[in-house]
Amino acid sequence: MVEFYASAFHPIRDDLSAAHARAWTRIARPGTWWDGNARVAIAAETRRASGCALCRRRKEALSPLAIEGSHDSLAQLPEIVVEVVHRVRTDPGRLGERWYRSVIARDLTEEQYVEIVSVVAHTVAIDTMARGLGLDAPPLPDPEPGLPSHYRPAGAKPGGAWVPWVEPAYAGAAEAGIYPNERPPANIMKAMSLVPEEVRSFFDLVTHQYLPGAVMRDFSREYRAISHAQIELLAARVSALNRCLY
Amino acid sequence: MLLRASGQTHNRTYQLVAVTGAVEGDGGVPYGRRLVMFAEAVLGEDDVALARARDALMAAMGPPALVDAAGVVGLFNAIDRVADATGIPLEPEKAAASADFRAALDLDWFAVVDRS
Numbered sequence: 001m002v003e004f005y006a007s008a009f010h011p012i013r014d015d016l017s018a019a020h021a022r023a024w025t026r027i028a029r030p031g032t033w034w035d036g037n038a039r040v041a042i043a044a045e046t047r048r049a050s051g052c053a054l055c056r057r058r059k060e061a062l063s064p065l066a067i068e069g070s071h072d073s074l075a076q077l078p079e080i081v082v083e084v085v086h087r088v089r090t091d092p093g094r095l096g097e098r099w100y101r102s103v104i105a106r107d108l109t110e111e112q113y114v115e116i117v118s119v120v121a122h123t124v125a126i127d128t129m130a131r132g133l134g135l136d137a138p139p140l141p142d143p144e145p146g147l148p149s150h151y152r153p154a155g156a157k158p159g160g161a162w163v164p165w166v167e168p169a170y171a172g173a174a175e176a177g178i179y180p181n182e183r184p185p186a187n188i189m190k191a192m193s194l195v196p197e198e199v200r201s202f203f204d205l206v207t208h209q210y211l212p213g214a215v216m217r218d219f220s221r222e223y224r225a226i227s228h229a230q231i232e233l234l235a236a237r238v239s240a241l242n243r244c245l246y
Numbered sequence: 247m248l249l250r251a252s253g254q255t256h257n258r259t260y261q262l263v264a265v266t267g268a269v270e271g272d273g274g275v276p277y278g279r280r281l282v283m284f285a286e287a288v289l290g291e292d293d294v295a296l297a298r299a300r301d302a303l304m305a306a307m308g309p310p311a312l313v314d315a316a317g318v319v320g321l322f323n324a325i326d327r328v329a330d331a332t333g334i335p336l337e338p339e340k341a342a343a344s345a346d347f348r349a350a351l352d353l354d355w356f357a358v359v360d361r362s
Contacts, residue, residue, distance in 0.1 A: 125324035132316030162333030225310035244326035
């Protein structure tokens with residue numbers, strides 16, 4: 001068991017522990033549009049959102065935007081970033097394109113937005129697993145110094161999602177490896193391709209916390225301690241609870 | 247969709263309504279009820295219910311299965327957020343392949359519920 005879960009009561013696969021350690025290391029480093037301080041602050045704000053009174057009132061309301069107020073935040077990030085982090089963390093099933101357009105119109109770029117979503121998703125994946133196992137959420141990493149790269153793929157264009165994405169035919173050398181070679185990428189792979197490093201990082205988690213892409217449909221053998229059917233039942237139930245059609 | 251595909255490969259019929267939580271039994275999936283209850287408890291706020299669901303799953307399937315189940319629940323709790331926050335559509339082939347059970351299980355309302 002690698003150090004990331006050294007104190008875990010249940011033995012955790014080494015490859016999974018290592019994937020979580022890598023995710024934490026990447027969150028601490030300068031990203032593409034946010035520096036290490038901001039990325040760790042986004043992860044911390046993701047945790048804070050669960051106790052936000054405004055988010056709770058919105059979650060209970062017929063329409064979330066009918067409820068006004070201020071988020072209970074750590075006051076480390078701009079208000080618009082806090083709004084995105086809290087909505088994505090606490091009420092994702094009712095996010096709409098109108099809301100997305102409104103936050104992008106408020107001094108937040110599409111690229112910054114995608115990276116926020118990715119950091120929230122990494123944090124949720126790791127923290128939810130810890131909750132399932134009865135473990136404390138792992139301590140956040142210390143931010144590393146440095147500047148974000150500001151790399152935007154030249155081939156990113158509006159497609160079927162709210163955010164621009166990179167179709168495989170327009171992926172340049174810097175996007176190498178973000179999509180499988182043997183089949184068209186699913187839309188969930190293209191979703192964050194405006195920030196290719198986040199695709200690489202998130203799908204590193206997918207590979208170890210779920211299954212590698214190449215074996216998702218290999219029903220001839222099992223790769224985990226639970227079967228394909230058991231995995232897919234869990235996945236589908238979670239998505240239903242989150243009201244996620246995808 | 248992969249749940250159904252898995253069943254077809256092994257010539258088994260799973261009760262897909264299990265994904266809505268509306269099945270008392272396993273839905274044809276070994277330990278299905280325990281897994282569903284575990285997922286519901288992890289996403290819920292009742293820590294006592296979660297401890298009970300965790301213990302039941304571990305007693306039935308063992309620690310490695312509990313770890314993998316917690317991992318899958320965590321990962322899909324994140325994937326759903328990526329999908330919903332970026333507004334990706336369901337791929338046409340997946341939409342076509344899942345149209346019957348989405349209709350049967352009344353899942354399409356997720357797409358038209360008040361999103362703002």
